[in-house]
Amino acid sequence: MWTCRHCGMVVPTEAIEPESDVDGFYFVCPGCEGRNRLINTSEDGDENGGGLMQPDV
Ligand SMILES: [Zn+2]
Numbered sequence: 082m083w084t085c086r087h088c089g090m091v092v093p094t095e096a097i098e099p100e101s102d103v104d105g106f107y108f109v110c111p112g113c114e115g116r117n118r119l120i121n122t123s124e125d126g127d128e129n130g131g132g133l134m135q136p137d138v
Contacts, residue, residue, distance in 0.1 A: 083108060083135045087115030099133050106133055 090112035106119040123132025
């Protein structure tokens with residue numbers, strides 16, 4: 082589960098596709114369309130979302 086930092090909506094991780102750009106990984110909240118930053122914790126650069134976590138702050 083991820084939580085939107087903008088509106089507080091709880092988003093099941095399987096419900097949305099993480100995206101990435103030059104600034105890194107993020108997901109777009111389906112509620113407010115706000116961008117929420119993610120961090121990639123997998124050491125092999127896996128881009129399928131398996132290593133993505135939401136930072137605490
Ligand atoms: Zn939101």
